Amino acid sequence: EDQVTQSPEALRLQEGESSSLNCSYTVSGLRGLFWYRQDPGKGPEFLFTLYSAGEEKEKERLKATLTKKESFLHITAPKPEDSATYLCAVQGVRGSNYKLTFGKGTLLTVNP
């Protein structure tokens, strides 16, 4: 069964203080790893898809990287508007074509 563990559970940063969020996964062959942002009371908002180890994707202050066992979401010089819960989800080669398995997320708070 696919498993996703995210750390830390919560992270508090000062504006401009760069950091990284971790997503460790166990799958029987990775089809895709997805990063989402979730604001309070809202649905997950798609950020990135990563397919293979070594791949990197960037969007504004966010950069996602992927190894064979984990993914990192690097946040460079964060702003208060980056405060949200960041979710990681995977889909493995064996098993479902349709189901994403999510981690519990990292709650990021950026203080001004």
Added chain:
Amino acid sequence: EPEVTQTPSHQVTQMGQEVILRCVPISNHLYFYWYRQILGQKVEFLVSFYNNEISEKSEIFDDQFSVERPDGSNFTLKIRSTKLEDSAMYFCASSRVPPSYNSPLHFGNGTRLTVT
């Protein structure tokens, strides 16, 4: 940008009552999903739907649950006899192709279901 819309945003019901949660997926998407998130827990898969039939369901999706696409735009989740443990945020999602083709799911903002 097109988005998935869900109604109502909040539904309160009594235990044993039937509820229907409604979703309008993105118009050119063919695959539809329901996920739920119990407060403080992970987002978890319930069911996927394609070509007017269920393509996959989780062990959570028992006989109390059903899904339907009653017309060309709506996608519904029905819970026949709600239990207290059904209280959660229910998210509808859609995609052009399945996530196995590395297509992201696009989620709505959810319906918060409270069973009393």
